[in-house]
Amino acid sequence: MNAKQPPPRAAAAAGCGPIRPDNGQPTAPLRSRVFETVRSAGHIPRIDVAKSLGVSPASVTAQVGELMEMGLLNEVPDTARPTARGRPPVALAVRADAGFVVGLKLSRTQHTALLVDLAGQPIAETTLACGPRRRSLDQCLTEAATLFDRLLAQTGLTRGDISCLGLGLPGMVDHAAGRVVWSPMLTGTDLALRGAAEDRFGVPVAVDNDANLVTLAELWFGKGRAMADFAVITIEQGVGMGLVIGHRLYRGAQSLGMELGHTKVQMDGALCQCGQRGCLEAYVADYALVREASTALDMIQEDRESMAMTLERLYDQAKAGNQAARVIFRRAGRFLALGLANVVHLFDPPLIILSGERMRYDYLYAEDVLAEMQRLTLNRATAPQAIQIHAWGDLMWARGAAALALSHMTEAMAAPQ
Numbered sequence: 001m002n003a004k005q006p007p008p009r010a011a012a013a014a015g016c017g018p019i020r021p022d023n024g025q026p027t028a029p030l031r032s033r034v035f036e037t038v039r040s041a042g043h044i045p046r047i048d049v050a051k052s053l054g055v056s057p058a059s060v061t062a063q064v065g066e067l068m069e070m071g072l073l074n075e076v077p078d079t080a081r082p083t084a085r086g087r088p089p090v091a092l093a094v095r096a097d098a099g100f101v102v103g104l105k106l107s108r109t110q111h112t113a114l115l116v117d118l119a120g121q122p123i124a125e126t127t128l129a130c131g132p133r134r135r136s137l138d139q140c141l142t143e144a145a146t147l148f149d150r151l152l153a154q155t156g157l158t159r160g161d162i163s164c165l166g167l168g169l170p171g172m173v174d175h176a177a178g179r180v181v182w183s184p185m186l187t188g189t190d191l192a193l194r195g196a197a198e199d200r201f202g203v204p205v206a207v208d209n210d211a212n213l214v215t216l217a218e219l220w221f222g223k224g225r226a227m228a229d230f231a232v233i234t235i236e237q238g239v240g241m242g243l244v245i246g247h248r249l250y251r252g253a254q255s256l257g258m259e260l261g262h263t264k265v266q267m268d269g270a271l272c273q274c275g276q277r278g279c280l281e282a283y284v285a286d287y288a289l290v291r292e293a294s295t296a297l298d299m300i301q302e303d304r305e306s307m308a309m310t311l312e313r314l315y316d317q318a319k320a321g322n323q324a325a326r327v328i329f330r331r332a333g334r335f336l337a338l339g340l341a342n343v344v345h346l347f348d349p350p351l352i353i354l355s356g357e358r359m360r361y362d363y364l365y366a367e368d369v370l371a372e373m374q375r376l377t378l379n380r381a382t383a384p385q386a387i388q389i390h391a392w393g394d395l396m397w398a399r400g401a402a403a404l405a406l407s408h409m410t411e412a413m414a415a416p417q
């Protein structure tokens, strides 16, 4: 950026969203493809939009005219190409204040929320600690309302100013149908989350599972922006996975795919929180570590609220050299290696991102865990699987929820009127 130029802010100039060489599906309306091209570029002259979409400058100009009339794009000085004198060339940028969306990540013990503008820049964030027990959908939405209103109070916006609310939670979430099939944080099954949330908040809502949120965060704001294919694996209260194919999140026929945590690694094995036995997450997720700690180290958990604390104590003991504690992490790490090797065998992804706060428990991705994964991987004898560790905090998941809302909003905007 040219330092002499006034704002726009750096984040806007960098753009957000997937950087697709073909700039979206050619079947999508040109207007939305133009908008997405500008958003992902940050600042871009009309002629470059036309070149990257492979369409005539005249048709881009017509679409830009409409988008400017709708108040979604505006013209900014082209800071990448300053001229020595005269009027600087003009680029296009998303009008950041033209719309706002909210991303909400719900989990058993803490909810996180983020409000971003149309250019994807964060405006406000908040968190809410809550009890760990399963709750009803109604109770869950009451907690979500508290977060939503706290965010709005920080910004002076009202619910009516929010174009879309992206809502993510752990479990099996049918994105297309807007339903929660099952969630470890909710009582009941097959719940119409999207409809209930839209009734409660009066804004359009998009829902997804939490692992897809963090994958969307990588795709929209992180390492995955320019990558066509990659996998994200998360370890938190469960084990989640997201898969990007051709710059798009792949969800499966019923939006219920990529449930790596519930792939079976042991016949008749440990009981999983889903009710079945032998699931990967019953050996790797935090409740599995806590279960082992309670037995092997006599760390009695008086209340489930102390799960995070028990985990911290277990980690401290492992670091201090306690063999029993180390064995617990090592065993979880070996199961993780097994799960990762299965992912490599199934998808052969160019990159696996291990993401989530638990990644700071470095025993889970210690050298020997990754070495074991490579050993279990037949087809990677010559070129080891690329792995990156991203120890994001909770906010990354909320950013993914915001990305979900932004992409939902763009689809709605592009739909024929």
Ligand SMILES: [Zn+2]
Residues within 6 Å of the ligand: 261, 262, 272, 273, 274, 275, 276, 279
């Ligand atoms: Zn399970």
